[in-house]
Amino acid sequence: MIDKNIDQLKRLKLRKNAEMRLKVYGILSISLALIMLATLMISIGLSGYSALQQAYVKLEINVDSKKVLDEKGGFSNQKALLVNWDGIVSNSFITNFPEITKRSEKRSLRALMSSNAGYELRQYFQKNPDDLDENITIWLSASDDFDQYMKGRFNTSVDEKDRRLSNQQLKWIDFLAMEKISKLKFNTSFFVNADSREPESAGILGAVVGSTLTLTITILFALPLAVMASVYLEYFAKPGRLTDFIEVNINNLAAIPSIVFGLLGLSVFLGFFGLPRSAPLVGGLCLGLMTIPTIIIASRASIRAVPPSIKDAALALGASRMQAALHHVLPLAAPGILTGTIIGMAQALGETAPLLMIGMVAFIIETPDSFTSAATAMPVQIFMWSDSAERAFYERSSLAILFLVGFLIIMNSLAVFLRRKFEKKW
Amino acid sequence: MIKTIKLVFSIFSICIFSIFSISSLNAREGNQISIVGSSTVFPFATIVAERFAKNTNFKAPVIESTGSGGGLKLFCAGIGLEHPDVTNASRAIKSSEKETCEKNGITPVEYLIGYDGITFSNSNAVKQLSLTKEDIFNAVSAKVYKNGDMIDNPYNKWSDINSSLPAVEIDVLAPPPSSGTRDAFVELVMHSVCKKKYEMDKKTYKANCSALREDGAVTEVGENDNLIIEKLADNSSRFGIFGYSFLDQNRDRVQGSIVDGVGPSMDTIADGSYKVSRPLFFYVKKEHIGVVPGIQEYADYFMSLAVEGSPLEAAGLIPN
Structure with missing residues (x-):
């Protein structure tokens, strides 16, 4: 009688152990799945969060209203197309570096601004025609390489010739950042734009x-x-x-x-x-x-x-x-x-x-x-x-x-x- | 609840009705130019399209990346707004495609925009290799030429091919057969070796020198060139085949091998001394000029940007 009881207890224990094991396996598989999901989300999050910010450059600009307004004083798209907005942007940008006179240097300096900066400026005046003829301060997008460097995502350890930014350009960016002329600001273009070839103006x-x-x-x-x-x-x-x-x-x-x-x-x-x-x-x-x-x-x-x-x-x-x-x-x-x-x-x-x-x-x-x-x-x-x-x-x-x-x-x-x-x- | 259900059902019938009424309208809204074609030209065409839209009063063209062959197929299918107006190609139009086009009453107008080099690249953590076209052929071809015969590729290590090369396993990432890069690579490297080195006639080399090996030494990866770069950076004994523009954007991680004594660069591709390069085109449907506004202007704008010092050059195009 007692023997039988012990036997039953043993079997009961075995069954309980088996149940325990199943439970542990279940918990293990769920946590494995969760860990994988978390790793995925964290790695995407870590590489993605920086896109919430974007490098902008502060420029002082004055645009003559005669160039863009029609006879009635409204903003004329036709006239605005003929204005060299890129030129206005780069002239204003270059004034930050009065010591630069060589053409090649000016060219590599201009490359730091987004190629869409001129377009952004045109859009700004289209929305705010009252700001024409006035000295305004406006933040315009910097180029994508500029942006990546500001975010520390630019690999500077490789040879200068293999990099998309030269040492001189990096020095200029450092100067702009130090003088607070360029800053990382909230990336509004990501939320208000459609696709673009330039990362700095591409949006969702x-x-x-x-x-x-x-x-x-x-x-x-x-x-x-x-x-x-x-x-x-x-x-x-x-x-x-x-x-x-x-x-x-x-x-x-x-x-x-x-x-x-x-x-x-x-x-x-x-x-x-x-x-x-x-x-x-x-x-x-x-x-x-x-x-x-x-x-x-x-x-x-x-x-x-x-x-x-x-x-x-x-x-x-x-x-x-x-x-x-x-x-x-x-x-x-x-x-x-x-x-x-x-x-x-x-x-x-x-x-x-x-x-x-x-x-x-x-x-x-x-x-x-x-x-x-x-x-x-x-x-x-x-x-x-x-x-x-x-x-x-x-x-x-x-x-x-x-x-x-x-x-x-x-x-x-x-x-x-x-x-x-x-x-x-x- | 019943009202909601009835509402949903009536909206549904309105929808079905409107679908059928729309189908009787024009097949394209807003007079947008529709562009299809090569994935190699795609990055350049998108730059042009964006600037075109921002600097003119025309609507922005819609650009699909369908591959050169797929693009020409859609392009030559017919005249009318449901067919694309422009197709990009990383090779010239074939005579068979031209026939289809002509049969459907289409006159394709060819524009040569420049050149693209195909690079054989690896991680820049190791020494840059100097290869010949024959070395590359021996590494990747399914069949190789030995003692006057085509045999299955026996080489496992680079040093088996040429003792001056490092003793590492051959591991090459190649684009898929649907890609224009692959077509061009086969033609410019593999066919060229068989034709010039082994003096085969066209039929023989097409039959024997077109397949890449399938024993694990060559892996086909999708059209995503970024993925190839990622994988090259991970493993320094791996090589990848992709267009020059991707090498140019990723010089901090990968380097192009020297092929027949010349390394890939803007200059060597432009002057033709780097031999693995191909022309890039786009074709305009002459019959659509004047029907869809802006086509001729787009073509002219593209050609005006396909010059030295332009943003297209910065993106890796080698202008004509």
Whole structure:
């Protein structure tokens, strides 16, 4: 009797140990995943945070109003195009170094200013024509190499001839920084500009707007279609071979590589309907097709999770099938459908492959303003920056990644929040 | 809730309706120039496009990087606003592509913008190598020439090829076959060795000297040249094949090997003494000039920037 008891205790202990081990394995695998995620985010964060700042140079400038105003006193674009804004910027910049007279030196000095500084100046006066004819102080972008050096991301240990900045140029930058003529300031252009070839004026706004436009089309196209499809499949379709066949195909569709939807978009939307290339409209439709199966699967699951008694009660009281579905079941299934939709949208937000085929992987300088104007999307922007030769794009693509991840976190937590808030327990 | 659902459904039908009504409109909005083509010319074309947009009243062109072959295919597909107006190419148009173009009623106007060198580079932590085209061929080709025969590449170390080279494993990162850089490398290095050194005829060298080895010594990497630079900086015995503009931007980390006695630089590529270089072009669709505003102006603007001392030169283009 006692022997048997000891034996049982031993086995109990063994079982408890096994359970303990399983728990430890679980904790280990979760922490491993978390560590990897943290390493990834920290390394991206460390290389990206510096893009929040940008080197600017303080210049004193006076522009004659006769050069840019038309007879009525308004800002004339036509006249402004003829003004040598770059010249105004570099003349003002060079006055910081009165001792420099040689042409070659002036040339390497000019290279420290952004090649877009002249354009920035023109834009400033376009917005503030009252400042014409006055001595104003304005902060304009420095070149990307200047910027990288100020941030300590410029490798000065290599031979002078292998560097993009000469010793003389570095000395000038040090002087400007010491005199507080140049400073690292908040990088507004990153948030208000679209893409540019110059890292110092490249921004994420164009891509954010492009993504928003695209996702708007996606949700308008995919959500109603998917909900209608799942209501039909759950309420009206007779169980049978055909329904099974449709179900298998929907599941298949959810697993198809996304590039295929791009090819489909290319031949159907561009080829057959003749919709414009590079437009968010087409991108949204392609991503919509990609998202539909995800939403259908989620919607069917949540419609099925509504207890059949509710539908039965509605039908018993004389409601039609449509009334039962629209008035009773769908509202109860809405949180689940919404969650599925948001997850599908998050997936669509991070997608680049279908966009490649329909021309949204492109260099676009202007922020899109309609569903048919040329646009790009956030992951595409990251891809294009990481492919650029200029070193300063490295930190900008990291910052853009943080941005994109931020959006994804917001969308996914919204999904969790909505589910928590509206979910009914039966 | 029911109202919301009805609202969503009506918005949906409006959407579908508007999609179909838009499809009857023009295929392109805003009169933007549409440009496709080579990923090598892409960085230069984007610089031109940005300056063009900021310094004129024309809208900014939209530029896609599709590769030279893909670009010409789209370009020659037809006339009309759904087809691109300009294509960039890192090689001249092929006669077959020209035929397609002509069949569709398109006259491509060629503009030569300059040259690009292809470099065989490694980390600058080690000594710069001096190679011949034949050394490079022996290192990367799937088949090599030995005693009058083409045999599978037997070399594992650089010193196996040429005893004056270091005794390190051959490890080369090459661009994928879709890339114009790869086409040019095969033509300028591999075909040239087979043609000139081994005196093969065109058919033989095309068949025998076009494939890169697949036994692990050569790794194909995507079109991302930055990634190649990253990997070269990590491992000093590794070599990479990429365009001169990337070498120029990353001189603090990588160096180009000397090929046949000449190292890659602006001067040697421009005067033709560095042999691994190729011309860069863009083609304009003559039929679209005047239909899409600004095409001729864009072409002229591009040519005005493709000169010495221009921002394109600073980005690594070697002007004509």
